[in-house]
Amino acid sequence: MSDYDGKAMIELRLRDGAQLFNSLDPFPFREGDLAAEAEGYILDWARDLPKDKPIAIVIHLEKPDAPDKPLPDLATAITRWFAGRASAETRALHELFHDGRLALMIGFAGLAACLSLSWLLTQDSEGPFARVFRESLIIIGWVVIWRPAEMFLYDWVPILRRRKLYRRLAEANVEVRLPEQ
Template sequence: MEDTGDTGAIALRLTDSAQLFNTLDPFPFRERDLAPDAEQYILDWAQDLPNNQPIRIIVHLQSADPDRHRDADLQQAIKGWFRSREAGEAREMKTLFRDGRIALSVGFVMLSLFMFLSWAVAQNYDNPFARVISESLVIIGWVVLWRPAEMFLYDWTPILRRKRLFRRLAEARVTVHHAGRPGEWPADAA
C-alpha cells in the first residue's frame, strides 16, 4: 500500500485488472474469485484501518484506455466478493451456534449422568478409593461442558470480527483509475 493521504484508503497499482482475480476461475468479472494474494493484501491493510471510518479501495491500472463497463464490473466484482465472504461468515456463525446448542445438550445429559454415577458411588461405597472415583466423575462431567462453553463464550468473536470486516469491504467505495500519461493521475487518485 502506498501513502494516499487518505487514512481509510487501500491503493492497488496493477498492470492489468486480471491480476486481482483467480486465474483458474472461469466466470466473468462480476462472479470471479479474487486471487488469494490480492484478497490477503486487501484484508491485511483493511484490518489496520480505523473501524469508525469507511474504506476506500483505489485500483490504479496502467492501461491508458478506460472502459467504463469493465471498470464497473471490476468494482462490482470486488464488492461482490467481500459480500459473499460476509455471507459465508454469517453461515459459519449460524453453524457454530447450532453445533453449540447440540454440544450443550449432550454436555448437560453427560453431566447429569456423571453426577448420578458420582452420587451412586458415594452412596454405596465408603472408602478413600470410592471418594476419588466419585470426585473424578464430577470433574469429568464438568469437563464435558468445556467445549460447548468455549463455543458460546469465545469461538464466535473472531467470526463476528471477520464478518464485520468483510461487510466494511463490501460497502467500500471502489474507484478505478487509469494511468494515461506518466504522472497524470486523477485528483482523487492520490
C-alpha cells in the same frame, strides 16, 4: 494507506484487471473469485485501518486492457466478493450456535450422567478410592460441558469480527484509475 475524502484508503497497483482474480476460476470477472494474494493484501490493510472510517479502495492499473476487451467491473466484483464473504460468516455464526445448542444438550446429558453415576456408585462407600472415583467422574462431567461453554462464550467473537470487516469492505468505495494517456 492514506486518507481519501474522509475515508481510509487502500491502494492497489496492478498490471491489469485480471491480476486481481483467481486465474483458475472459470467465471467472468463480475462473479469470479478474488486471487488469494489480492484478498489477503486487502484484508491485511483493512484490519489496520481506523474502525470509525469508511473504506475506499483505489486500484491503479498500469495498462488498460485491449481496446476490444472492455474493462471488467472491478468495483462490483470486489464489493460482491466481500459481501459474499460476510454472508458466509453469518452462516458460520448460525452453524456455530446450532452446533453449540446440540453440544450443550449432549454436554448436559453427559454431566448429568457423570454426576448420577458418581453418586450411585459411591453413596455407600467413603474410602479414598471412592472419593477419587467420585471426583474423577465429576471432573469428566465438567470437561464434557467445556466445549459447548467455549462455543457460546468465545468462539463467536472472531466470526463477528471477520463479518464486520467483510461488511466494511463490501460497502467500500472502489475506484479504478487508468494510466494517463
